[in-house]
Amino acid sequence: xxxKSVDRxxxxxxxxxVTRRFGDFVAVDNVSLSIYKGEIFCxxxxxxxxxxxxxxxxxxxxxxxxxxxxxxxxxxxxTPPYERPVNMMFQSYALFPHMSVERNVAFGLEQxxxxxxxxxxxxxxxxxxxxxxxFARRKPHQLSGGQxxxxxxxRALVKRPKLLLLxxxxxxxDRKLREHTQFELINLQEQLGVTFIVVTHDQEEAMxxxxxxxxxxxxxxxxVGTPVDIYEFPNSRFVADFIGSVxxxxxxLAEDEPGYVRIRCPDxxxxxxxxxxxxxxxxxxxxxxxxxxxxxxxxxxPAGTENRAVGTVKEIAYMGDMSVYxxxxxxxxxxxxxxxxxxxxxxxxxxxxxxxxSWDPSSPVVLSQ
Amino acid sequence: MKxxxxxxxxxxxxxxxxxxxxxxxxxFFSFNNSKLVxxxxxxxxxxxxxxxxxxxxxxxxxxxxxxxxxxxxxxSGAVVLGTLAGLVLVRFGAFRGRAMLSAMTTAPxxxxxxxxxxxxxxxxxxxxxLTGWPAGRGVLTITxxxxxxxxxxxxxxxxxxxxxxxxxxxxxxxxxxxxxxxxFFSITLPLILPAIISGWLLAFTLxxxxxxxxxxxxxxxxxxxxxxxxxxxxxxVSPDINxxxxxxxLIVALGVVVSTLFMRRQERQRLREEQMARAGEP
Numbered sequence: 001x002x003x004k005s006v007d008r009x010x011x012x013x014x015x016x017x018v019t020r021r022f023g024d025f026v027a028v029d030n031v032s033l034s035i036y037k038g039e040i041f042c043x044x045x046x047x048x049x050x051x052x053x054x055x056x057x058x059x060x061x062x063x064x065x066x067x068x069x070x071x072x073x074x075x076x077x078x079t080p081p082y083e084r085p086v087n088m089m090f091q092s093y094a095l096f097p098h099m100s101v102e103r104n105v106a107f108g109l110e111q112x113x114x115x116x117x118x119x120x121x122x123x124x125x126x127x128x129x130x131x132x133x134x135f136a137r138r139k140p141h142q143l144s145g146g147q148x149x150x151x152x153x154x155r156a157l158v159k160r161p162k163l164l165l166l167x168x169x170x171x172x173x174d175r176k177l178r179e180h181t182q183f184e185l186i187n188l189q190e191q192l193g194v195t196f197i198v199v200t201h202d203q204e205e206a207m208x209x210x211x212x213x214x215x216x217x218x219x220x221x222x223x224v225g226t227p228v229d230i231y232e233f234p235n236s237r238f239v240a241d242f243i244g245s246v247x248x249x250x251x252x253l254a255e256d257e258p259g260y261v262r263i264r265c266p267d268x269x270x271x272x273x274x275x276x277x278x279x280x281x282x283x284x285x286x287x288x289x290x291x292x293x294x295x296x297x298x299x300x301x302p303a304g305t306e307n308r309a310v311g312t313v314k315e316i317a318y319m320g321d322m323s324v325y326x327x328x329x330x331x332x333x334x335x336x337x338x339x340x341x342x343x344x345x346x347x348x349x350x351x352x353x354x355x356x357x358s359w360d361p362s363s364p365v366v367l368s369q
Numbered sequence: 370m371k372x373x374x375x376x377x378x379x380x381x382x383x384x385x386x387x388x389x390x391x392x393x394x395x396x397f398f399s400f401n402n403s404k405l406v407x408x409x410x411x412x413x414x415x416x417x418x419x420x421x422x423x424x425x426x427x428x429x430x431x432x433x434x435x436x437x438x439x440x441x442x443x444x445s446g447a448v449v450l451g452t453l454a455g456l457v458l459v460r461f462g463a464f465r466g467r468a469m470l471s472a473m474t475t476a477p478x479x480x481x482x483x484x485x486x487x488x489x490x491x492x493x494x495x496x497x498x499l500t501g502w503p504a505g506r507g508v509l510t511i512t513x514x515x516x517x518x519x520x521x522x523x524x525x526x527x528x529x530x531x532x533x534x535x536x537x538x539x540x541x542x543x544x545x546x547x548x549x550x551x552x553f554f555s556i557t558l559p560l561i562l563p564a565i566i567s568g569w570l571l572a573f574t575l576x577x578x579x580x581x582x583x584x585x586x587x588x589x590x591x592x593x594x595x596x597x598x599x600x601x602x603x604x605x606v607s608p609d610i611n612x613x614x615x616x617x618x619l620i621v622a623l624g625v626v627v628s629t630l631f632m633r634r635q636e637r638q639r640l641r642e643e644q645m646a647r648a649g650e651p
Binding site: 092 | 535537538541542543546551639643
């Protein structure tokens with residue numbers, strides 16, 4: 001999840017107030033976005049949030065109802081897909097079933113009218129990069145899922161696009177292969193210096209791949225930021241809830257000072273103290289979001305009178321590297337807590353035990369929308 | 370092998386008999402020496418006499434040639450028009466007149482042949498009076514008439530093939546820089562080729578079989594084979610018709626067997642290759 005350095009001055013794609021309607025349905029709603037040269041930008045959202053429509057508009061398969069798309073400073077309105085400096089990797093891979101791997105990869109170069117020798121050289125080079133040299137003469141149906149994915153990637157990259165669009169690039173792979181391929185994808189991107197725009201519904205995929213993430217909901221971009229920004233500083237209830245799991249408490253601002261705030265939540269007996277100021281109207285209804293891994297759980301009562309709660313363990317899910325506990329507070333509210341399994345022979349907390357929950361004043365995020 | 374029980378066995382036997390006994394009877398009697406179709410001349414049979422006579426009969430040979438010409442032209446024309454119609458219906462989404470086009474292309478499927486034949490005859494006559502084209506009726510008018518109804522079947526075949534077609538294949542080709550015409554010829558066409566071939570074969574058979582529509586729009590010198598058989602049978606069934614029909618049955622059966630074997634072999638090879646790919650998965 002290392003933050004990559006991206007040169008903010010070199011904007012490559014600019015989306016200006018783009019809206020796309022299908023009849024009465026607004027698939028993409030007034031989206032504005034800048035994507036910089038050399039970054040991996042992930043559009044993340046649930047199904048039907050408009051992320052794929054946005055990608056298809058960049059590729060030229062759909063046109064915006066209103067707004068402009070500029071790639072490398074040029075308005076793309078009248079440029080058909082076959083003239084855009086953009087290539088796309090399809091979710092289904094869309095390999096031509098009647099052509100061998102070699103001919104699939106060569107197809108794009110043939111359209112450019114290059115010489116036979118030049119095409120053969122570049123295809124060979126590309127197949128070596130994705131480690132498919134020995135499969136050059138196979139047909140797509142003679143390949144495994146992971147190999148097909150690499151052919152699709154090679155076919156898109158062999159044209160040396162400045163911008164590659166990837167629609168759910170790892171969606172069809174099984175878990176082990178995904179993780180491996182994610183890192184391959186990042187290496188390839190760095191090696192070739194291509195700008196990637198990735199569409200995905202899988203937050204884990206977005207977190208590992210992206211230098212920046214744009215979270216989409218109902219056709220709108222709700223937050224843009226680095227994976228760390230999005231996870232640690234979500235700007236809305238939707239984002240906090242969509243990325244990872246979170247405990248959300250409704251509450252009311254009790255004290256609002258520039259250096260700290262105190263919030264009273266009906267579900268929590270003790271007030272929540274937060275060690276930084278927020279911008280919200282006094283007496284506003286707010287939500288306090290606390291990530292499950294930021295809550296500590298003890299048998300003994302912690303010090304202090306704030307940022308704490310008492311409850312009974314109701315469910316335990318042992319996941320190997322960590323355990324998930326569902327704790328019912330005395331108010332009846334369920335709270336999710338994750339504890340890493342650091343020691344092998346721990347005296348673990350068991351079902352129906354009384355536990356104390358507490359958290360650091362810097363952990364909660366206050367959300368007002 | 371598992372015993373299927375007497376009910377299933379007899380149902381199978383009856384079904385087979387129902388389908389094949391008439392054809393076998395006809396083939397059997399084509400080797401009969403007697404001039405009377407239903408009387409078996411055991412002294413001089415079996416004989417190939419009628420087959421020999423068949424190949425000396427200029428009327429039948431001529432009609433067979435007309436039929437082959439008409440069927441081949443029909444199949445080719447119907448495939449071109451049917452493919453275009455199928456593409457338009459599947460790909461253009463909603464457009465003005467789509468329902469109309471869809472209904473009109475499939476109308477000949479349900480229209481009684483007598484009506485199709487009659488309306489085409491009236492059209493040809495009216496056209497000739499107005500423009501002088503087509504001059505008289507013959508191979509050209511039969512072909513046009515056959516294309517109108519065979520095209521409907523081809524359209525349906527192409528439509529169903531395109532409905533299962535992954536649109537992203539064409540988009541991928543566009544994305545890789547191919548212009549729309551190039552996409553059609555290097556991606557779409559090769560992929561729907563099996564449907565086009567089966568459409569061609571179906572159109573050929575439909576045209577080869579047809580007697581009703583041909584009756585209406587044929588001219589005096591352009592009788593097709595079914596028309597000749599039909600007119601001969603009206604004067605009484607002669608044994609050479611049995612021989613002719615036997616040859617037609619054999620040709621059709623051969624075609625079906627060859628194409629089935631070919632398709633099965635391809636299917637087996639595909640399965641084998643897919644298994645290989647799965648075995649090689651990391």
